[in-house]
Amino acid sequence: MNGHGGNLHSLRDLPGTYEKSGLVLSTSSDPSNSESIFFGTQEASWKWPxxxxxxxxxxxxxxxxxPKAGWPDQPPQPLLLRGILALLVLLVTAATFWLTRLLLKDRQMQQWFSGLFELAPVGIALFDASSNQLLRANPSLKSILGEHPRSLAFFNKTFDEYGNLSTDCEGLTETLARSERLNGRQGYVKDNTGALKPIMLHGLNLITTDGKPVVWLIVEDMSEQKKAERLKNQFISTVSHELRTPLTSISGALGLLANQAAGTLPDSALRLTRIAHRNSEQLTHLVNDLLDIEKLIAGKMTLDMKALQVSDLVRECVENIGNYASDHQVTVEIRQLADVKVTADKRRLMQALNNLLSNAIKFSPEHSDVLVYTETENHKVRIKVQDFGKGIPPEFQPSVFEKFAQAETDGRCSKAGTGLGLAITRELMLKMHGSVGFTSRPGQGATFWLELTEAE
Incomplete structure (x- = not known):
């Protein structure tokens, strides 16, 4: 019992024992080398430490x-004292090992990050979120923009490819103030020479360990992608122009043969001629769509903007597409039409509405209806086309208005088409200062609409 009591007494007296002990942490194996001592006394006389x-x-x-006073000749409990000292040595050693390892790991991570930051092929910049001032930037950012932008507000002013100031989206600083991150915003900015530079921006709001808000910004140079896209469009435009003339002649000749203008054909020959004529017309539509989308993107399409009666235009479109609807055994029904006028190019607005009508008919089941009607609100007019087909799959909805986009069913395109109709419709509506959109639920069909402002 006395032995255990003595041990407990010694443990309770551990702080006092530590104060009476001499400890030295040094980078040298010689404790008397005062220049190498990191922690501890420099005046101790060492004897069997x-x-x-x-x-x-x-x-x-x-x-x-x-012990600071040296080892006693006959310590009352030498083993306990040496054990306590050994325990202190182990604790300090473990703490030193952990701290050193942590510092080395942090230093290694900083070296890796610094190398990635400096050698990254994309521009990377760090901004103070409070003042929007540049804190640090890598060399790639300078190679993209010619110089480092000194403020995050530099990216608020973006342009289109023709140098017109973009007004269809909020500034970068506003977006990052409202949201934690920004992904894939494209636009053009002016470099130090005043030339337009196509870029893609990604931003992230963070709080540093000392509570300071910062913004990391990644700037991708899109020059090569834009150049490849221009070459592709030029190629498509050239090929389409070269194909249009012979296709017109082929389609016209096949149409005459299919109508037996050149004489009566045997039934088998007549059937093949009509198939060839139908496919030549489809190919002609594809060429015309390619030329239209190229003109729209290049800004070469001219529009004849006039005040148009919406109800008259809708009825004319429905009448023109009647044969197409009959071939698909679908009925196009006109519901309520507002007695309003809009300012638009008649030919192009009819083209946009025809694209919506043909899609609705194409994706409708046989013996079903397609409804056409208008809605007005706040001097805006919406021409709506509603079908009762399978609807648009949720995963495909973000891509509906992209070029050559077509929903797939069972690994195959569900319906024949060029995949350009809705892309052309979107571009046409933008050119006429309008918009296009849709709502859809799987299994409940889809409703597409064209929106324009009422004419004054």
């Missing part, structure tokens, strides 16, 4: 410990 060494990558630590 407790010693431990820790070798690490680039660092070597040596720990010495003994």
């Amino acid at each position: 407790v010693y431990n060494a820790l070798d690490m990558h680039g660092t070597s630590w040596h720990l010495f410990a003994q």
